[in-house]
Structure formats: C-alpha cells, structure tokens
Amino acid sequence: VKGLSPEHQEKLQGIIHDHLRSTNAYSAIRAFVRDYLSSEEGIVHDEDKLLSALHEKRVVEQLLGSLGRDQASSSTPLASKHDSLSRGGKHLHLRFGRASAFLDCLAESGAPAGGTLIVHVLALGQRFTSRPVPAVAEPNFQDFSCLISFPPSSSAPLELLETRDPFHIVVVQHGDDDDSVIVGAQTIEWRKVLVSGYLSVHVELAAVGGDSKVSTGVLSLQMELLPRVEGKSAVDEAAVKSQIKSERDRDADVDRRFFGMAKAWWKEYLSVRPEHAARAVKIFSRGDDDVNRPVCSFLEPIEAGRAIRTVGEAARFVSLLEYQRIQVLGGTSGRSEAWADLHSVLAGRKGDVEEHALLLCALLLGFDLDAYCVIGSTQAGEPHMWVLTLHSPDPAQPPQATLWESLTGSRYTHVQSAPPSHKYGRVGCVFNQKSFYANCQQDDSVKECNFDIRDERLWKHLDASLVTALPRRQPAPIVMHSSQSHQMEEALEASLKQLVSDHRRDTGLATHWDSHLAFLLGGALYSYEAERVTGVASGAVEFQQSIRRAVPDGFTFKGFPIHFSHLSSHRMLRDLLRSKVASDIISLHGGVQQVRFALRVYIAPYPERVCAVWAMLAVIYARIDE
Structure with a gap:
C-alpha cells in the first residue's frame, strides 16, 4: 500500500468499504460491539480488551474470510508470513505497541530527558532485543515483535500448558555518554493465550533494586499462538487456571518444607558455637521482584556456547560489566539487599558485586567446574561476595581452592595459613545451585580457612534434596552480537x-x-x-x-x-x-x-x-x- 499513489490508495479503500458493506461485515462488528458494551466486561472501555474479544469470537477471521481468503491462512498477516515455521511446531508471536507512563524519561521541566529505550525479552531460553526508540513518556515500540519457538516435543496445547517458564521483560534507557540504567522489569504469565490463541495485556514495569512496588512504565503487548488453535485443540480456561494454581501450590509446599528445615538447621548451627550468629551466613535473599528466595535458587549453570570459549574469557567478560552499587532510600546500610535477575544484569550491562559473583559462578558451572559463591567480608570488614572453585585430583587430600574476584577477573590460589595476596577477610558460607555450606571453623578468616567442604566438622550443609527441589527460572543465554x-x-x-x-x-x-x-x-x-x-x-x-x-x-x-x-x-x-x-x-x-x-x-x-x-x-x- 505504501507504494501506491494517494489516488490509488483512496480507490482501493473505496472498493474494500463497498465490499464490507455489501457483505454485512460492518453490521456484524457493530452488533458485537453493542453486545460487548452492554455486558459487565464492557463497563470499562478498553480498546485492547475489545480487540482481544473480537479475536476470541473469530469476528476478525470472518471479516477477512469475506474478502475471499482461505480461513486457515487469514487469521493474521503474520500467520501466513510464518507458515513455514508453524509446520515444524508451535510458535508464539509477541507484538509490542505504544507504551505509557514512562515518567522517569522526563526532565523536571516536563520535556524528554533524552537518550533511547530498548526492550529486552527472555522467553523459554530465547532472547530478543528491540531497536532503540526515543526515551519519552509514551515510547512507541510498535516496530518490535518477536517469534518465540516452543520445543518440538511440546507442540500440543496440553503439552504447552505444562511449559511453566514465565517471560521476563526488561526496559533499559541508554544515555548519550554510552551509559545505561534499567527503567524497570517484570515477569509475565503467558499461558492464558492457550485458551483462544490470542491475548492482549498491559505489563506494568517495576523498579529493580529493592523498589519493586514502584511502577516505572506500562507496556502494551499482544500475544498470538501460531498456528492458531482450533476447536477442540484449544485449552479450557479453567484448565489453565488449575494448572497455574497447582504449580503455585506445589512451589509453596516446597518453600514451606525448605523454610522449616532451614529454621531447624539454623538452631543446630548456633548450638555449635553461639558466635556463629554474627557470621555472614545468608540462606535467603530478596530478588528484584521483592520476593525472598533461598540463595541457591538464584544460580543455574550457563553454557555460553561459542560466545565465551574459556574460563579466562568468562572471568574477563564479567569484570567488564559495570560495577554499580545499588542504593536505596532509607534503611541502615543505604544499599539494596536485593539480588537482580541475571537477565536484568545482562540487559543493563551492569550490576552490584553480588550480581557479578552470581554471573561468574553460573558461567564457571557451565564449564563444569565445581564452583560456589562465597559470602563473607573483606579485610576492611566490608560485606563482599566472590567465587570459589574446588579441584580434587587426590580424593584422599583436601581439594585445591581457587578464589575468583568477579569485579576484576583476578584469581588467587588459596594456601591455608599463607600470607594472602587478596583482599578477602572472612568467610561465612558458600553455595551453588545444588548445595549450601556454612563455615563451622573456629577461625573464620579466609587465611586460615580449610575449604574441604566434605568435612562435616568444618562445614555444616543444608539438605541437598530440598535445595535441588527449589523452583527456579531458566537461565538467560549469553548472546554474541556481530561486531565490526x-x-x-x-x-x-x-x-x-x-x-x-x-x-x-x-x-x-x-x-x-x-x-x-x-x-x-x-x-x-x-x-x-x-x-x-x-x-x-x-x-x-x-x-x-x-x-x-x-x-x-x-x-x-x-x-x-x-x-x-x-x-x-x-x-x-x-x-x-x-x-x-x-x-x-x-x-x-x-x-x-x-x-x-x-x-x-x-x-x-x-x-x-x-x-x-x-x-x-x-x-x-x-x-x-x-
């Protein structure tokens, strides 16, 4: 249409208008809208809800069918565009629209503060990034869409219903000086789209860094399942709600059992030595969604593929991410105790010391190293977090320990009682995705620490079966962009x-x-x-x-x-x-x-x-x- 002259465009519009009027298409739409507005659902006049209802009632498909197209290929222009992909399995098309309420993008005068906004999406282990758009109060992301592929083994709707991984969306603002700040993030439950094959939602972004109750913007998002579900292939809405509730109940039960075990474990740990109460033993931490979770659930191995070829490159990559001490208003420490999602860290290319350590540990785990995050303090007494790897060439001997500083990429071979060449002072606990160990040694200094975590006299561990049963998100893959x-x-x-x-x-x-x-x-x-x-x-x-x-x-x-x-x-x-x-x-x-x-x-x-x-x-x- 863009290539037609204005005269030809007007003529084409007239032909379509006459055809739709002759086939009573307009009457069908008016009747539907009248019935919708008279219902309880239509009390709030919302354009996106109305469009969603039109799709669910197949009004749009019938309208396009009246133009002489085949019903199966006319659900949307995108359906025919990706028809070849759809034959190999199910896909979910995400299409963004105009956003609103991005008030942080305004200067005090009310004018745009400048810079650009980029949307990052993590969905089922796949990542998508929008083009930059001007950072204004109502940014327009209408040119951004992504096609998410489901695993070939999950092509039936009921199989898709059991694919529980939520989508994670992050919006990042980039300034003129190559600086960036995370505007907000949110996770969304996508499986409601299985009911009709189409879903329109508004995604309210939340601030990260412990201020998740603060809204920072609203995204408009439409989801469409390709190829479209038909008749008996659709999933009943009650089944979707039941599945989601069942999963939440199951997660809550796991959390309750873990919390009960951790409470009893903590009493046992204090009975060993009362001064253990002052050690840096952290079993739970808040995520950027303001939910307290066991620290082990923040870790999953990340295989970087060809993007990162060696452990040295992994350490160097993490050290290049900007270190940003997250500050919060109020509180005693003045800094956030929340740990950001690693997808947010990769999208914003920055993070606090905890995020650096978590990312480095996840990458080293991806290389199949015996890696752990260490929570402790520096020699100056400042809280700190770093990474530990253990190597046991002789099972009869204590493992060889290497300490990794995620902020610099440096590594140090640990020799017990030897003068340290690093800044680490004391160690409280170590953990990864499968295990958690608290330091029981009388001297908790790193210099005198024996890192043989197999010795129960030196380290007290949590029940590994409950740790591995914890719910966790799918890790974000590392993306290598083309570079000149x-x-x-x-x-x-x-x-x-x-x-x-x-x-x-x-x-x-x-x-x-x-x-x-x-x-x-x-x-x-x-x-x-x-x-x-x-x-x-x-x-x-x-x-x-x-x-x-x-x-x-x-x-x-x-x-x-x-x-x-x-x-x-x-x-x-x-x-x-x-x-x-x-x-x-x-x-x-x-x-x-x-x-x-x-x-x-x-x-x-x-x-x-x-x-x-x-x-x-x-x-x-x-x-x-x-």
Whole structure:
C-alpha cells in the first residue's frame, strides 16, 4: 500500500468499504460491539480488551474470510508470513505497541530527558532485543515483535500448558555518554493465550533494586499462538487456571518444607558455637521482584556456547560489566539487599558485586567446574561476595581452592595459613545451585580457612534434596552480537584525537600526530588484554625494542595506557585529563620538530555488546639539556 499513489490508495479503500458493506461485515462488528458494551466486561472501555474479544469470537477471521481468503491462512498477516515455521511446531508471536507512563524519561521541566529505550525479552531460553526508540513518556515500540519457538516435543496445547517458564521483560534507557540504567522489569504469565490463541495485556514495569512496588512504565503487548488453535485443540480456561494454581501450590509446599528445615538447621548451627550468629551466613535473599528466595535458587549453570570459549574469557567478560552499587532510600546500610535477575544484569550491562559473583559462578558451572559463591567480608570488614572453585585430583587430600574476584577477573590460589595476596577477610558460607555450606571453623578468616567442604566438622550443609527441589527460572543465554571492531576502533580513535587536538588548540597549542608510532602502540594494547584473559604477561620485550628503534636520538618517549569499558570519547578525555601523566602529555609545548603525538585504540569485543577498550596516548619530545 505504501507504494501506491494517494489516488490509488483512496480507490482501493473505496472498493474494500463497498465490499464490507455489501457483505454485512460492518453490521456484524457493530452488533458485537453493542453486545460487548452492554455486558459487565464492557463497563470499562478498553480498546485492547475489545480487540482481544473480537479475536476470541473469530469476528476478525470472518471479516477477512469475506474478502475471499482461505480461513486457515487469514487469521493474521503474520500467520501466513510464518507458515513455514508453524509446520515444524508451535510458535508464539509477541507484538509490542505504544507504551505509557514512562515518567522517569522526563526532565523536571516536563520535556524528554533524552537518550533511547530498548526492550529486552527472555522467553523459554530465547532472547530478543528491540531497536532503540526515543526515551519519552509514551515510547512507541510498535516496530518490535518477536517469534518465540516452543520445543518440538511440546507442540500440543496440553503439552504447552505444562511449559511453566514465565517471560521476563526488561526496559533499559541508554544515555548519550554510552551509559545505561534499567527503567524497570517484570515477569509475565503467558499461558492464558492457550485458551483462544490470542491475548492482549498491559505489563506494568517495576523498579529493580529493592523498589519493586514502584511502577516505572506500562507496556502494551499482544500475544498470538501460531498456528492458531482450533476447536477442540484449544485449552479450557479453567484448565489453565488449575494448572497455574497447582504449580503455585506445589512451589509453596516446597518453600514451606525448605523454610522449616532451614529454621531447624539454623538452631543446630548456633548450638555449635553461639558466635556463629554474627557470621555472614545468608540462606535467603530478596530478588528484584521483592520476593525472598533461598540463595541457591538464584544460580543455574550457563553454557555460553561459542560466545565465551574459556574460563579466562568468562572471568574477563564479567569484570567488564559495570560495577554499580545499588542504593536505596532509607534503611541502615543505604544499599539494596536485593539480588537482580541475571537477565536484568545482562540487559543493563551492569550490576552490584553480588550480581557479578552470581554471573561468574553460573558461567564457571557451565564449564563444569565445581564452583560456589562465597559470602563473607573483606579485610576492611566490608560485606563482599566472590567465587570459589574446588579441584580434587587426590580424593584422599583436601581439594585445591581457587578464589575468583568477579569485579576484576583476578584469581588467587588459596594456601591455608599463607600470607594472602587478596583482599578477602572472612568467610561465612558458600553455595551453588545444588548445595549450601556454612563455615563451622573456629577461625573464620579466609587465611586460615580449610575449604574441604566434605568435612562435616568444618562445614555444616543444608539438605541437598530440598535445595535441588527449589523452583527456579531458566537461565538467560549469553548472546554474541556481530561486531565490526576495526571500524569501531578507527572511529573512536579519530574522535578522541580530534578532542585532544581541540583541547590543545583552546590553550594555544598545535598538535601533530605520528601514524607510525601509533601503529607500534597497538601490539602493547593487545598484550594487555591477553594478560587480563590468561593471567600471563607477554610481548613487553618486543614492544620496548620497537619503541627504542622508533625514538630518534635526543628524544624521549612517554606513553600512558588506560582501560575503559565504554565507547564514549568525551568520557575518555575527561579520564585522561584527571590523570597527571596523561595531562602532562596533553599539555606539552613544542612544534612538529620537537613534539609528536600518537594515539592507538584497541577494542576487544565480548558477548552482550560488552567491550574491553584499551587506549594509549603517547608522545615523542625533544629532551632539553639543562
């Protein structure tokens, strides 16, 4: 239709209008709307509910059928578009509309605060991301839709009814400086769509970080099952409600039994030594949905596939996610005690120390390592969480313990009683998706800790059968996005060079760039990133040799490498100017014969559009003999 001239569009509309009027299609719709509005359901005039009812009563299908199309292929244009997919099983089409009440996207003046919004969807182990749209109070997501595939083994409606994993939706706001903030998140129960094959809902987003009762926006969402359910193939509404209630009752029973066991276990733990009450033993934590859950239920192994190839890359990837201490209003600590869903962490590309540790542990579990999250404190007494892996080459000997810092990607081999090279002070408990152990040792310092969790004199464990029975969500897969890192490097390098040149020009200084020297800097940046991944330094000798040959006699080389996890050249310049070494380089005086600058940028792409960005600003300048 878009390709037709206005005259042809008007003519086509007239033909359709005459045909629908001649077939009494308009009369059928008016009769339905009149009956709907006179019913109790129609007391509240809601456009989406009305459209949903029209679909359920097959009015739209009959209308399209009057145009001469086959009934089976005319349920929606999308049904025919994905007909080839539908033959292989069931699919669920999610279509977003115009949202509302995104008041945090407004400045104090009432005007849009700027930036963009992106919707992230996790559904049945599949992830979808919308295109960015302007961040306004009523953002328009109408161009965003996703087709969710059900497992081939779950093609019948009754089998789909037993697929209980809810959908998780996150909306992220991105600023102009490559910064991001999670606007809100919500889980939705999708199985009501099995009744008629079509469902229209409004999803009220909740703030994350312990403020889940605060509404941050409302999404409009339509769901349609493909191919459409027909007659006896549909699921009765009572069956859907019964299934959901049965699952909730079952989960509640598991939670009750776990809570009863944990209560008795805690009394036994305190009877061993009363001072255990002051240790960092955390059996429950609040999720970002404000529900208290056992900490073990926050973990599930994540297999990253080809996105992350080694455990070193896993640690490096997690460390590149921005560390954000979640603050809340009021309270004694001023920080949130809620643990965010890992899908929210991946969508926002940031998290608190607990989310970093949970994600790293989940990835190491995916590599089939014996990994655990550790809850304890630093040597300074600050609450902290890190990761532990155990390796037992000789079952007769205590396992070898390695401590992983998720915020930096560093790892430390633990040797009991040896002077520590890390910041960890005390350990209260360790846990993963299958087990929970509390430290029973008289000295709870990490330095003196024996991590042989098999020894019941040293560690008290919860009943593993109740831990594994806990309800939990399907983990979010890691997504590797296509990246043109070379083009990104060139663009970022050019932008940062221009900013440095402009800054010097504002102080009356000219800037001359040396492309060959910039090329030599690249090898060092690549080695820095490789060292962060492997823990092994290399390439330093060759880099020093090449620089010595490139620097003329009577000149001095000075370089300043720096690491970023964002792509904002303006933020990079601000960080450079805050460093005395870099600021001294930028402020050097001299003409082209005395001072030549170089800048090199290296970008190492990781999953989830996360990047390790290395930059080196360097200068060759003539020495002044005193």
